[in-house]
Amino acid sequence: MTQKDGWRVLAVCLALGLATLGLYAPAFSFGFVSQDLLWIVNNPHINQGLAGAFGWAFQTGLGNAWQPLAWLSHALDCQMFGLKPGGHHAVNLVLHALNSALVFLVLRQLTGAFWRSVAVAAFFAWHPLHVEPAAWIVQRNGLLCAFFWLLSLWAYVCYAQNLKSQISNLKFHYAAAVVLFALALMSAPVAVTLPVLLLLLDWWPLGRWAATPERPAAKQTVFLLVEKIPFLVLSIAACVMNTLAVHGNQILDPIARLPFRIRFVTAGLSCFRYLCKSFWPSDLGALYPFVMHPPKLQLIGVALALIVVSMVAVRVRKTRPYWLAGWLWFLAALFPALNLAQTGAQPMADRYMYIPSIGLWMLICWEAHDLAAAPRFARAALGGLCVLLLAACCALSWRQLGIWRNEGTLLARIPQSEANPFGHADDAAYLLQQGQLVQARTECEKAISIVPNNPKVQVLLGDILLGGHNIDEAIKRYQSALRLDHTFETARLELGRAFLAQNRPADAAEEFRTVLHNQPRNFEAHNLLARICLMQGRAAVAVAEYRASLSLQNNQLDTLNNLAWLLATDPHPEIRHGAEAVQLARRACWLTKNQEPVFLGTLAAALAETGDFDKAVETGKRAHDQALAQGRKALAEANLQMVDLYRAHKPFREKPRP
Numbered sequence: 079m080t081q082k083d084g085w086r087v088l089a090v091c092l093a094l095g096l097a098t099l100g101l102y103a104p105a106f107s108f109g110f111v112s113q114d115l116l117w118i119v120n121n122p123h124i125n126q127g128l129a130g131a132f133g134w135a136f137q138t139g140l141g142n143a144w145q146p147l148a149w150l151s152h153a154l155d156c157q158m159f160g161l162k163p164g165g166h167h168a169v170n171l172v173l174h175a176l177n178s179a180l181v182f183l184v185l186r187q188l189t190g191a192f193w194r195s196v197a198v199a200a201f202f203a204w205h206p207l208h209v210e211p212a213a214w215i216v217q218r219n220g221l222l223c224a225f226f227w228l229l230s231l232w233a234y235v236c237y238a239q240n241l242k243s244q245i246s247n248l249k250f251h252y253a254a255a256v257v258l259f260a261l262a263l264m265s266a267p268v269a270v271t272l273p274v275l276l277l278l279l280d281w282w283p284l285g286r287w288a289a290t291p292e293r294p295a296a297k298q299t300v301f302l303l304v305e306k307i308p309f310l311v312l313s314i315a316a317c318v319m320n321t322l323a324v325h326g327n328q329i330l331d332p333i334a335r336l337p338f339r340i341r342f343v344t345a346g347l348s349c350f351r352y353l354c355k356s357f358w359p360s361d362l363g364a365l366y367p368f369v370m371h372p373p374k375l376q377l378i379g380v381a382l383a384l385i386v387v388s389m390v391a392v393r394v395r396k397t398r399p400y401w402l403a404g405w406l407w408f409l410a411a412l413f414p415a416l417n418l419a420q421t422g423a424q425p426m427a428d429r430y431m432y433i434p435s436i437g438l439w440m441l442i443c444w445e446a447h448d449l450a451a452a453p454r455f456a457r458a459a460l461g462g463l464c465v466l467l468l469a470a471c472c473a474l475s476w477r478q479l480g481i482w483r484n485e486g487t488l489l490a491r492i493p494q495s496e497a498n499p500f501g502h503a504d505d506a507a508y509l510l511q512q513g514q515l516v517q518a519r520t521e522c523e524k525a526i527s528i529v530p531n532n533p534k535v536q537v538l539l540g541d542i543l544l545g546g547h548n549i550d551e552a553i554k555r556y557q558s559a560l561r562l563d564h565t566f567e568t569a570r571l572e573l574g575r576a577f578l579a580q581n582r583p584a585d586a587a588e589e590f591r592t593v594l595h596n597q598p599r600n601f602e603a604h605n606l607l608a609r610i611c612l613m614q615g616r617a618a619v620a621v622a623e624y625r626a627s628l629s630l631q632n633n634q635l636d637t638l639n640n641l642a643w644l645l646a647t648d649p650h651p652e653i654r655h656g657a658e659a660v661q662l663a664r665r666a667c668w669l670t671k672n673q674e675p676v677f678l679g680t681l682a683a684a685l686a687e688t689g690d691f692d693k694a695v696e697t698g699k700r701a702h703d704q705a706l707a708q709g710r711k712a713l714a715e716a717n718l719q720m721v722d723l724y725r726a727h728k729p730f731r732e733k734p735r736p
Contacts, residue, residue, distance in 0.1 A: 122633035127157030139323030148219035178203035210428040213482040223266035230258035263316035282399035345416035348426040407437025499528040533559035638666040656687035675705035
């Protein structure tokens with residue numbers, strides 16, 4: 079690369095990155111949406127930073143995927159920015175800008191085409207289909223995966239292009255490609271098809287399938303296949319890890335049990351809809367419904383369209399090889415997201431087009447370039463048309479970006495809302511969170527009218543009814559969900575909670591024990607059983623249940639505090655254990671950066687139990703001052719009374735339970 083080319087490449091990368099950040103600038107002020115709150119803000123493994131995330135990130139299947147690097151990146155965000163959404167959004171947007179520049183760099187390295195690579199990268203950066211992964215914080219996994227995936231592809235291209243010259247850093251490029259691919263797989267499992275794509279790119283544009291005097295066709299084929307073995311081994315390992323994480327956490331969505339026939343038809347429809355939304359990006363949103371019984375004529379039309387494009391790609395493979403390469407890139411990269419082996423309730427999502435779209439835009443831009451090659455004025459016309467289309471993409475992306483401002487604006491734009499039960503269900507969950515129970519029930523009943531046999535929606539209606547103190551009706555809904563799916567343990571947990579609200583602790587305990595029999599790692603059931611044991615005066619059993627819960631998830635703030643309080647203040651000496659209480663309370667305080675007066679008050683009680691009354695007085699005063707500053711006068715007064723006990727060298731004791 080000449081110095082002039084280097085400056086030109088740098089200028090394009092800077093222009094792509096800065097323009098992308100400018101387009102997405104409004105997102106810096108956006109808030110968290112419900113999934114962000116669930117998986118990041120309220121996740122004790124993530125919201126306290128890297129220290130508590132390492133072990134959990136490699137074990138969890140939360141989100142129906144094994145993606146430890148994505149979780150660690152969220153934990154790092156929390157450590158750097160706290161729970162202010164602006165910093166989290168900024169990282170997503172910077173990653174999207176970097177990925178846009180990488181698309182240009184990789185395609186230029188791969189094909190040698192400068193302006194066509196610029197065009198593909200610009201469509202990738204500014205197309206409205208890519209607003210979702212860039213603007214939705216929890217979709218960091220897709221952005222990180224694409225970042226390492228593109229770097230791996232770039233390293234592989236450098237290796238393949240320099241193989242004949244036997245340059246000194248050849249092995250480095252190959253090793254870098256393998257390591258970067260491993261990082262991509264640890265960010266999101268959708269990267270698993272890269273080995274197939276590498277074989278495809280070996281055919282075009284790398285031209286490595288051709289026989290040479292040194293290597294006849296058969297030997298060259300064997301060499302290329304052997305070369306992909308490390309990539310294939312990593313893909314298989316990622317599939318195994320993903321399966322173990324998801325099934326080990328038993329978080330499969332009940333809708334995932336759809337027959338394969340419906341999933342296969344849905345995959346074909348989704349492929350076609352992705353193509354349509356690439357060319358005409360209308361009715362975009364966060365949730366798309368399953369089409370359970372599409373019209374036969376529609377299915378025939380979709381099948382014919384996909385077959386025709388495939389036949390054209392095969393027919394022109396010699397004169398226009400980018401057709402087959404781009405089309406197979408699109409299909410191969412999209413395959414893991416088509417839900418043929420389904421683990422979730424979504425048939426498609428805008429974010430799934432993040433990597434597949436590169437192949438599609440490559441096909442289109444290369445074909446447009448060839449069509450405009452002959453007439454003298456065609457190149458200028460093509461350039462003008464490209465600018466107009468990119469301007470349209472920017473305008474549509476700007477509008478699409480606005481729906482991600484908060485949960486309310488997002489749920490207002492559910493595609494095909496009248497036929498989208500999961501859109502109604504998400505709307506109902508949001509309204510429940512906002513305390514708007516009447517509206518939440520209306521939305522949930524709309525969802526049930528479309529999918530009456532979905533246990534997840536039945537549980538949601540039960541939660542809404544329970545929130546409105548309609549306990550009898552809530553119990554009926556939970557029981558209905560269990561009749562539909564007796565393995566749906568969330569319904570059983572909620573049923574137990576409803577029994578507790580109805581003052582039926584024995585029935586509640588039976589449900590929680592059943593949950594633990596079916597899901598031994600369900601920490602929540604242990605917590606609820608501990609609560610019942612305390613109600614029944616069985617403090618020793620409650621301690622055992624709390625400890626069991628913390629052995630499964632050790633960052634539960636309330637559980638840490640409840641067990642510490644019990645070990646510090648129980649009236650029975652055989653229950654108390656001051657040293658353990660101090661350890662637990664200190665962890666709760668550390669996780670909340672000593673900003674929660676309840677936890678500081680517990681630490682003070684634990685210190686008093688160990689006889690360290692001076693520190694107990696000091697900590698109790700801090701708890702009092704913080705509670706007073708937060709307007710929690712009753713809590714402040716309670717802490718002040720306990721401080722008086724500590725000054726008299728007396729620990730605090732709870733009254734004996736009946």
